[in-house]
Amino acid sequence: MGQTRDIGGKKMSKNLKSEEILKYFKDEFKTKIKEGKIYKRVAGSKKNEKLGIWLKIDRTIFKDFIKHLCALQFPHLSVVSGNDLGETIELIYHFTLNSGKRMKEIELNVSVDLPKSKPEIETVCDFIPGALVTEREKQEMLGVKVIDIPDTRKLFLPDDIPDNVYPWRRDKTGPEKYYKNLHEVKK
Amino acid sequence: MGFSMLGQVFAQMFKKPWTNKFPAKYQPSNTTKYLAKVAEGKAKINPPIEIPKGFRGKIKYDKDKCIGCKLCIKVCPTDAIEFKPEEKKIKIYLSRCCFCSQCNDICPTKCLSMGDEFLLADSDPYSKDLIVE
Amino acid sequence: MAKGLTKSFKKALWVYHCNSGSCNGCDIEIIAALCPRYDVERFGIKLVGSPRHADALLVTGPVTRQQADRVKRIYEQMPDPKAVICVGNCGNTGDVFYESYNLVGPIDQIIPVDVHVIGCPPRPEAIINAVAKAWVKLETLEAKK
Amino acid sequence: MKAKSTTKTSYHIPIGPIHPALKEPVHFEFEIDGERIVDVDVKLGHVHRGIEWAGSRRNPIQILYLAERICGICSYCHPIAFSLAVEGIADIEIPERAEYLRVIQGELERICSHMLWAGVAAHEIGFDSVLYITWEMRERALDLTEYLTGNRVTKAITMIGGVRRDITKDMIPRIQKDLKYLKDNFEKLRHIYLDDKTFKLRSKDCGILTNEEAVKLCAVGPTTRASGVKKDVRVDTSYFAYGDLDIDYMTPDVLTGEVNGDVYDRIVVRLLEVKQSIELIEQCLDKMPKGDIVAEPKVAKLLAQLKKVEGEGIGRHEAPRGEVVHYVKLTGEEHPYTWKVRAPTYNNILPWIPMLKGEQIADIPIVAASTDPCMSCTNRVGIIKDGNKNELTKEQLHQLSIQKTRRLMK
Numbered sequence: 112m113g114q115t116r117d118i119g120g121k122k123m124s125k126n127l128k129s130e131e132i133l134k135y136f137k138d139e140f141k142t143k144i145k146e147g148k149i150y151k152r153v154a155g156s157k158k159n160e161k162l163g164i165w166l167k168i169d170r171t172i173f174k175d176f177i178k179h180l181c182a183l184q185f186p187h188l189s190v191v192s193g194n195d196l197g198e199t200i201e202l203i204y205h206f207t208l209n210s211g212k213r214m215k216e217i218e219l220n221v222s223v224d225l226p227k228s229k230p231e232i233e234t235v236c237d238f239i240p241g242a243l244v245t246e247r248e249k250q251e252m253l254g255v256k257v258i259d260i261p262d263t264r265k266l267f268l269p270d271d272i273p274d275n276v277y278p279w280r281r282d283k284t285g286p287e288k289y290y291k292n293l294h295e296v297k298k
Numbered sequence: 299m300g301f302s303m304l305g306q307v308f309a310q311m312f313k314k315p316w317t318n319k320f321p322a323k324y325q326p327s328n329t330t331k332y333l334a335k336v337a338e339g340k341a342k343i344n345p346p347i348e349i350p351k352g353f354r355g356k357i358k359y360d361k362d363k364c365i366g367c368k369l370c371i372k373v374c375p376t377d378a379i380e381f382k383p384e385e386k387k388i389k390i391y392l393s394r395c396c397f398c399s400q401c402n403d404i405c406p407t408k409c410l411s412m413g414d415e416f417l418l419a420d421s422d423p424y425s426k427d428l429i430v431e
Numbered sequence: 432m433a434k435g436l437t438k439s440f441k442k443a444l445w446v447y448h449c450n451s452g453s454c455n456g457c458d459i460e461i462i463a464a465l466c467p468r469y470d471v472e473r474f475g476i477k478l479v480g481s482p483r484h485a486d487a488l489l490v491t492g493p494v495t496r497q498q499a500d501r502v503k504r505i506y507e508q509m510p511d512p513k514a515v516i517c518v519g520n521c522g523n524t525g526d527v528f529y530e531s532y533n534l535v536g537p538i539d540q541i542i543p544v545d546v547h548v549i550g551c552p553p554r555p556e557a558i559i560n561a562v563a564k565a566w567v568k569l570e571t572l573e574a575k576k
Numbered sequence: 577m578k579a580k581s582t583t584k585t586s587y588h589i590p591i592g593p594i595h596p597a598l599k600e601p602v603h604f605e606f607e608i609d610g611e612r613i614v615d616v617d618v619k620l621g622h623v624h625r626g627i628e629w630a631g632s633r634r635n636p637i638q639i640l641y642l643a644e645r646i647c648g649i650c651s652y653c654h655p656i657a658f659s660l661a662v663e664g665i666a667d668i669e670i671p672e673r674a675e676y677l678r679v680i681q682g683e684l685e686r687i688c689s690h691m692l693w694a695g696v697a698a699h700e701i702g703f704d705s706v707l708y709i710t711w712e713m714r715e716r717a718l719d720l721t722e723y724l725t726g727n728r729v730t731k732a733i734t735m736i737g738g739v740r741r742d743i744t745k746d747m748i749p750r751i752q753k754d755l756k757y758l759k760d761n762f763e764k765l766r767h768i769y770l771d772d773k774t775f776k777l778r779s780k781d782c783g784i785l786t787n788e789e790a791v792k793l794c795a796v797g798p799t800t801r802a803s804g805v806k807k808d809v810r811v812d813t814s815y816f817a818y819g820d821l822d823i824d825y826m827t828p829d830v831l832t833g834e835v836n837g838d839v840y841d842r843i844v845v846r847l848l849e850v851k852q853s854i855e856l857i858e859q860c861l862d863k864m865p866k867g868d869i870v871a872e873p874k875v876a877k878l879l880a881q882l883k884k885v886e887g888e889g890i891g892r893h894e895a896p897r898g899e900v901v902h903y904v905k906l907t908g909e910e911h912p913y914t915w916k917v918r919a920p921t922y923n924n925i926l927p928w929i930p931m932l933k934g935e936q937i938a939d940i941p942i943v944a945a946s947t948d949p950c951m952s953c954t955n956r957v958g959i960i961k962d963g964n965k966n967e968l969t970k971e972q973l974h975q976l977s978i979q980k981t982r983r984l985m986k
Contacts, residue, residue, distance in 0.1 A: 155814060161815060190916065218890065289532040292530050293531075303774075375639075394525070423537075450623075452623040467708050533624050
């Protein structure tokens with residue numbers, strides 16, 4: 112039962128460079144990549160670098176983007192985070208690439224803007240099954256509809272909180288109705 | 299394979315127990331009487347494990363030094379500090395405190411410090427003993 | 432606490448530990464109190480797996496919406512007489528979690544609490560001290576009877 | 577059991593929901609055929625305290641202590657990941673000495689957490705004497721923590737831009753003495769865990785997570801490393817002083833020469849990491865440069881500085897259970913706009929499903945514990961049969977586990 116096979120075979124062992132990744136996607140999707148920048152942080156006495164990329168992409172190419180990314184190298188999806196920006200809801204997919212190589216890892220943060228009137232996004236569970244937990248969380252916390260998600264149930268919120276309350280939103284669908292200050296109970 | 303734990307178990311039989319017998323070795327038949335005895339000096343309470351230097355226990359407040367700048371209220375993560383506007387002094391609820399000592403760090407006059415006392419329990423979380431003024 | 436109090440109650444207190452949404456800090460300190468260094472078993476205190484066997488309830492945490500009903504049910508399942516000890520400041524007053532949309536605590540809003548242990552988390556000795564306080568409280572109740 | 581038999585019913589066993597851990601408490605629902613688990617469903621949310629939402633009403637200094645109380649066991653990694661994110665946004669340069677001190681605290685926490693886990697794992701298979709011996713050792717590590725930070729569990733040592741307490745010269749002999757004790761006792765402990773028949777019987781070929789599943793389900797920490805996936809934030813990237821130190825991935829083949837991805841391998845990985853952590857602390861004590869311990873000692877000034885900053889950043893740290901990710905967005909206000917926390921168990925939930933499928937009910941405690949969630953998730957189990965609810969308590973489940981150990985010993 113000694114499964115030591117790497118998924119993606121040789122691709123996993125390929126060492127990607129941050130500039131290469133950025134160039135690859137810019138060539139592939141051209142103007143649909145709205146923003147792309149590389150950031151660096153140094154740490155320790157030896158001042159070794161840590162690299163990362165911020166990408167802002169159009170939501171029409173989202174699924175295609177994930178497909179290309181998985182073909183480039185199977186990424187580790189850390190988490191999907193989200194912001195309520197008023198008119199739009201921003202989802203940020205935090206990936207890491209190049210795991211398993213000493214100080215070569217690259218953080219890849221892909222942000223997608225969704226209009227608040229129709230906050231819908233395709234699921235990535237068919238490529239990365241591990242995304243299920245975080246996608247379910249986005250559904251209930253931000254009210255984003257994830258299309259074709261294998262499991263639509265609630266994850267964190269209790270059943271007695273109605274479906275149209277989304278705790279991370281900053282408008283009237285926020286959780287203020289349920290707010291309780293425990294210190295006000297007794298003084 | 300084998301039972302590698304056995305040797306340890308036998309070795310333990312000849313070791314002194316590591317237990318710190320706080321506050322007494324066994325439960326006294328009447329705790330109230332036992333405590334009265336302790337107060338008279340007839341019995342002794344085994345001390346708890348020694349606390350190191352810099353331990354964060356019950357907060358101490360030097361009221362005279364306080365200038366009422368409210369910086370501690372600004373950084374308190376638990377909203378444990380209340381400002382008394384008429385006196386321009388503060389009031390700390392110990393039952394809200396998280397013992398992080400952040401208020402000690404920010405205090406410009408160093409009127410707050412962490413004490414050694416940590417055996418705190420009461421039937422009312424807002425009782426007088428648990429408010430530092 | 433006073434209901435159905437018998438003389439034998441305070442000897443060999445069996446406790447049930449219930450977590451109502453705490454951060455685990457208090458829970459590991461409770462287990463540390465049961466381990467060799469503090470060894471509360473020398474007082475006959477034992478952690479049991481069912482509230483129906485328990486004399487005392489150790490509650491931690493600020494009570495989340497989902498757990499409120501369960502805490503209440505656990506309390507009701509315990510046979511009389513019973514004592515409730517609330518461990519840690521988040522159960523006492525809310526502590527750092529004082530404002531939230533998913534909390535209904537503090538614990539004394541849900542079930543009657545006899546002793547509050549102060550600390551975040553309290554040291555194991557503070558928990559032992561609280562148990563001693565509970566004994567004293569029981570003895571005063573007994574004397575009144 | 578024959579499929580056509582009319583007596584065949586699959587049972588549903590809910591386990592949970594009282595689970596203390598982090599933000600992710602767990603409620604299992606098992607479908608059981610006889611003794612075998614056919615399907616697993618996991619529900620979360622009973623300890624959802626709305627911490628991220630509360631964070632948008634506090635200032636960064638207050639959030640440090642709020643983050644500390646996400647989980648009491650990893651009470652160092654959450655605030656440190658948050659401050660890494662904030663430092664990234666505000667571009668604060670951390671003094672070199674602080675980077676080393678941060679490594680020491682992080683590794684000390686790893687020792688405490690893995691010791692705790694090892695004790696609980698022993699308890700789950702009914703080997704309580706090992707629990708007590710492990711926790712004796714853990715108490716020493718906690719004493720050292722208390723000596724260095726001032727608290728036993730919630731350390732309150734993190735500060736944005738550094739740490740709050742220094743290790744002075746007169747403290748080093750005490751630290752070295754304790755490290756020596758831990759090192760000596762670690763050998764004993766390793767002998768118990770890895771060579772004892774009881775442990776081998778219960779943990780070998782039990783709760784297997786293959787390499788492919790670990791990658792696809794995005795598992796993190798010792799869970800994924802035990803399946804042979806080389807993923808460790810400390811090695812992969814350069815943060816704190818880890819880039820300067822001698823550190824490598826701890827996969828089970830380092831010791832045993834093979835990777836099975838079972839519970840035994842997870843024990844091996846964690847024990848190896850305890851040893852690694854002790855060595856890392858020793859390295860840090862040797863190499864630590866002199867200097868400041870915090871970039872901005874005046875907290876009020878730091879707060880004013882953070883009030884002006886705009887941007888978004890992520891902080892990642894390898895906690896004892898795996899990678900912790902914090903995403904922070906600051907918009908030039910007192911409170912952060914968004915704060916998202918990803919604790920390691922969040923990603924280690926889905927791997928439970930392949931691990932538990934095909935195992936016996938008596939294996940649930942040890943398999944579930946092997947990913948190091950917090951332990952009381954298996955608090956209350958009810959078997960629903962013919963509409964009647966028979967409650968199976970944690971104690972009974974524990975008894976089942978002990979009985980299986982005894983059965984195997986015969």
